[in-house]
Amino acid sequence: MKQFIYGTLLLSVFLFIACGSDDSAKKGAKAGGNNSGLTDFQLKNGIGPITAKLTLGEIDVAKVKKGADLFVQKCSPCHKLDKRLVGPALRYVSFRRTPEYILNMILNPTGMVKDHPEARKVLGEYLSPMTDMHLTPDQAKEILEYIRSVGKEGKENNIPEVPLFRSSAK
Amino acid sequence: MKNSVLVLLSLLLFACQQGNQQSAQSEDLSKNTPKGQASVVDEESALNILQLAVKTNDLSTLVAAVQAAEIEHVLVNAGPLTVFAPVNSAFEALPPGTVEELLKPENKAKLAAILINHAAPSTYKGRLLKDGRKIYMASG
Amino acid sequence: MKFLLKHIAIAFIISAGLLISACGSGGSGNSGALNKTAAEKVFVAPGEWDSHYAFVSGGFSGQLAVYGIPSGRLFKVIPVFSVDAEKAWGFNEETKPMLTTSHGFIPWDDSHHPDISQTKGELDGRWVFINANNTPRIARISLETFETEEIIEIPNSAGNHSSSFVTENTEYVVAGTRFSIPIPQRDMSIKEYKGNFKAALSFLKVDPETGHMNIDFQILMPGFDYDLSHPGRGKSHGWFFFSTYNTEEANTLLEVNASQNDKDFIAAINWKKAQEYVKAGKFKTMSAKYTHNIYENSTHSATSKMETSVRVLDASKLPGLVYLMPTPKSPHGCDVDPTGEYIVGSGKLSASLTVHSFTKMQQAIKDKNFDGEAYGIPILKFDATLAGTVQQPGLGPLHTEFDGRGNAYTTFFISSEVVKWKLGTWEVLDRKPTYYSVGHLMIPGGNSGKPFGKYMIAMNKITKDRYLPTGPEVCQSAQLFDISGDKMELLLDFPTVGEPHYAAGIPAEKIIKRSKKFFKLEENKHPYSVTSEAETKVVRDGKNVHIYMTMIRSHFSPDNIEGIKVGDRVYFHVTNLEQDYDVPHGLGVIGAKTSELLIMPGQTETMVWEPKKPGVWPFYCTDFCSALHQEMQGYIRVSPRNSKVKLSWSLDGE
Known part of the structure; x- marks a missing residue:
């Protein structure tokens, strides 16, 4: 049961990220050698x-x-x-x-x-x-x-x- | 536990559907309140002119005429308005067929004009109706 | 387990469906840009800005509220004529002089008609002027700081209603008078009103640099009621038009007695002629006491000065100064179209609108086409100035504004509607109901030479069932219409502060660039300011104790003060040392019989505190300023009157 709930939560989180990833993707692309951008x-x-x-x-x-x-x-x-x-x-x-x-x-x-x-x-x-x-x-x-x-x-x-x-x- | 998760999901779904319904809604928001103030439901306050007229048996013809002319909301406005209300017998005293003619949809504007000629902006209590004092009706 | 998997699968499908609809909704909105729904037209996404400002008067709240259009979001309530404990307006020592009048300190008024300053007939976004109705005053609000900078009292006036409208280069802001009164004021029988009471129309000159106002002259008029006014513009620049009622000169039961005359007047004032008469010395200097209050941003303080005289021109004795245009039945609104040709009179008790022509008026004056006179002022023949009549558009016409495309929009109180009609042909084009009993309406720039005819706001007096009930008093409201098409479209209605009596609107881009972000400490000339913690001190002067205090995230300096005694009058002079946008700090002191202070970056404000009991009393920052806001506090020790505790102050033991 617990697994199921986590699964759903995880899924939701995943979906949210999928939807809202525009900004972070851009920042990532701008970044040089380090991950701070x-x-x-x-x-x-x-x-x-x-x-x-x-x-x-x-x-x-x-x-x-x-x-x-x-x-x-x-x-x-x-x-x-x-x-x-x-x-x-x-x-x-x-x-x-x-x-x-x-x-x-x-x-x-x-x-x-x-x-x-x-x-x-x-x-x-x-x-x-x-x-x-x-x-x-x-x-x-x-x-x-x-x-x-x-x-x-x-x-x-x-x-x-x-x-x-x-x-x-x- | 499982049930609550399903409920949550269906809630979300519902929220989404509502959104869709809204965007499909008609453009004309004024249709939310077709009649204006006359449609306000209030059973506690003192009666307004329209409610008083509806409750007065002897004004039933006037009420029918007001409704046919669609000027209900004018009569419930903050005004102040004084309506010189013709009783049923006054309508009966008109030449036969006059009232029936005026109540026809095509004569709506004419009927409204006649009725508004019986409404004066301001509060005329009995003693204020002195000789020689001019009273302007809402129609000007 | 199988069961569980099945459910996860279902959950997934549902979630995926959700995601698609959520992600897709942005795109579908764009597909029909021309067919946007009302909701889409007023939706300003979080973080985005509205396209227009609306400055909506608070009516009996005495203030001016700032809204975003089209969202209807409330940004700020600018205190003007009423005290405001939130912003310390009228409570701190710096702003008390702003509310001082010849009658003393007055904590309230009734604010009615905001008008934005103009240059060449267009809104320039520098100042908003607004009138106090009850104790006659005009205020000027800066659109850099969004604060009231000046209030001037209007003598010889009562019920300052036909105000505060500006001429096309803000040469003047003009104030009329609703009540006629004895001028000068004196003890006399009310029954002797007729012929004895008079009205004064005031022309306040505006300094083009500072905005400072002063009363250039007043025009003494017959004892009618002057209801509303508007400036001529374009071809009629140099004239000002006032609607009048109670030309009967009744002094009781005006509800009935002021509607006996078939026609009242629109008074046309030639203010350029008035300037000539003033120059030629044809005025009388009358003694009159009225206050002139100015708030200076350099000292962050206001001063109040008592003026003692005013120049008066007598309309009945000076030819060519005023003409009267007969207008049916107690005209209320008196509105001039963007070209300056048409003057629209809305007879409250008439169902038709009367429109006068400025060109015809000029001709009638030239031809002396008069229909008698009133107290020596020529009355022009009704037909000689009449441009046209809008026949029976509705009941109880009040106010008209213009979209700059040749259309006019008039409100009707009794029939609760806005009617769109065409200038020149006078035909009715459209009508929309309002909810309910509409008073003024506003189109941004709708009473200037260049309206921005996209939105129109109708301001309603009664809302009854439109909102969740809140006891016997229900909010008044504004209703937003899109007027860019042939037909008006209702987009939104939103509740307002007090009575939304009238409003002034302007595209946001005309203001945002100039909006101030903080006050520079170097420019702070407040006599009790300190610009660094090193200068903070506490000074005793008899029973007065002055604390020169600073504040910065997240502490006061000093924050421990000792040596105060019962019976002292303690002045907290607090300077906000921040030099950053949107970082005000506040001050609250236990037992202070006044409001908090709310101090902008770089500003100094003063609170007076009179401790009555010995003890150690706390004070703290009232504006959530930082993560350590809750640490921003201090103590002030109060000892008995005869105590020997020495005056001392410190921060962190230093």
Whole structure:
């Protein structure tokens, strides 16, 4: 009897899929080598307006100062440097992610959280989706410089890293 | 258990059939309510003009005429309407054959016009019908 | 087992059948595009958008509801003249000034005739204007924010009914008066109405950039009742037409006494002439107190200013300003066709429609083809302006709109129907019943130079058995018709908010591009806003305590506040730091004698809370904002008046 019910359920599921498979089929076709549907560049560097590798020089002090102000205004409600809050602690994010990934996350958080497996994983941990603060690419780059500078400062002063995932804290 | 599954399936089937029926339905949604307000079923509220007329024996000719002219819904409208209702004897006082003639389907419009000439928009209680006061009928 | 297999097989067959019919239904709908059923014509699939907006007035609700057409889905109720606890309209400190009048704060009104702004005779989708009937006011609603931005009171007016219609370049929004009254108001016997009571028709100039209104002038008219109005357009641009009733000047039992005259008038106002008279200084400046309330998006706050005077032109003393066109039996609707040639008067107590010709009116004025005068205003001969009559189309004609293809559509209240007729030949082409007792009807752009003649909505006052019963009061309704063919086709009827008195419709593409998604924090000029958590603070000023608070998914900052005392007046000034579309947050505080706050991204709003008892009182976010919405909360500690607890505030101990 049970088998019969499962059979029917399975059948129904199968039929539903058959009917509604249009979208997923398209996505599958777009996919490259991996099964996320993203290009290798996107997997590594995020989805958004930054679509090519950037060349970063020495840390730009003028930008760091602007970035620090922006960080207080736009990021600090959810992010601290050395404390897990609404979102991850950010002191060492430039060591975890590529600069392009960071910029894409700032500039396109909605798209990242929707389509990028890494960002989705972080959302699963923190539950609040990152807010789109509608910053310009220049503003995002200033924040990036600030992030790079506090990372460097942290290494120099041996400030411990707050782990991204609670499970990895063990 | 098996029975419930079968019931579920047949339900789905039924839902589908209903959908089909709907798309085959007639275009004219106004046919859902052929008569307008006169078809509203309400046995609790105070009687409207039409219901009152139907219940009054002495207005049976008028009611027949209203139905023949198909203006029932006009009489049950929010109005306000005051109907100067001719009693049966008034119809009888007309030349022989007049009423029968008017009740013929081809004279529907004429009959409607005559009847509407007995309905005045607004509420005329007895004392308001003073000498010299003009009353406009719904026909203008 | 065999038995079981058999049943699985049957189940399979049934399921397969289902699947085929389910999958196939999409295709069959397309096969007869010309023969689409009513259900298909109004079906807007989940996730898809309607093609038109309808802004339907709420009548005695005082608000303006936004519907999608053809689906009839309700999107939003924009608070205008009545307080709205959901949106804090009239409850928060920022919007209280919007409902201030010369009579003080008024929490309610009766909203009647929305009209969309126009450029060159076409709807431009910038603003909707709407009138308050009871305490005369005109409101302007922005179609970027879908919020009321301005309300101006109309002095010397009562029962602001023949309003708020715009001229073809939104030069003016015009407001008439249903009641005549003593002008200026004074203590006098009601019996002395005749000859002593007067009416004022107001022309409000609209700033083409900001939309700000001001009363340019009023025209003082005889003591009739001014029912509805419409602007001339095209060839009649520069004129405005008002229907009148109670030309008998009765002051009691108007039901009977206002229908003694065989004909009342449509008053034709030459507003370009009025501008000349104003320029020439022929006006009188009357002192009049009326409020002018403006909501600024930069400060997210309204201010209320008391105006003190108005310019008045006297119609009985200024030649060429006003002419009266006799129109049978208490005309209600007064509608102008898209070309501006025809002015349709619907005599409520007549069964026929009277149509005046603008060209003939001009000629009659030139020829001085007069039939006497009323209080010094020339009355044109009835035949001299008459273009034609639609003979006996129905009973109780009210309003007419146009499809831009030479056809007119008129509602009939008593016979509950809409009748389609042809301009010029005056022949009746079609009629359809309504359910029931229809008032206004609306064709998107149907009272402009360019109607979008695909849909028509009839708005019904009575629905009786049309819906599931809901006690003695049954909803009023709107009925959607497809008017693209020769015959009108009923597609849908849907319930509405309050009384759907009148509506204005427009194709969606004229609005969606401009619709605002959030307010930029950088542009927030609210005096109590803070744009980052670093700036949040609590400031005591005597018994007033100002909390500069922020909110972002999913916490308040600060969320622990101490040092408040019984008897304090606590101001929660809350800024939503989100810069993202569709992320409002709310605020509810236990025991607050006001509504919640509902704060859009980038906006600041203020709630006043007066704690009466010591304790630790919670507050929380009222708009389900995120997965951690239920965590978005805080505490405020209230100590006795003589307590020494210091004022302090924190978030996460910082």
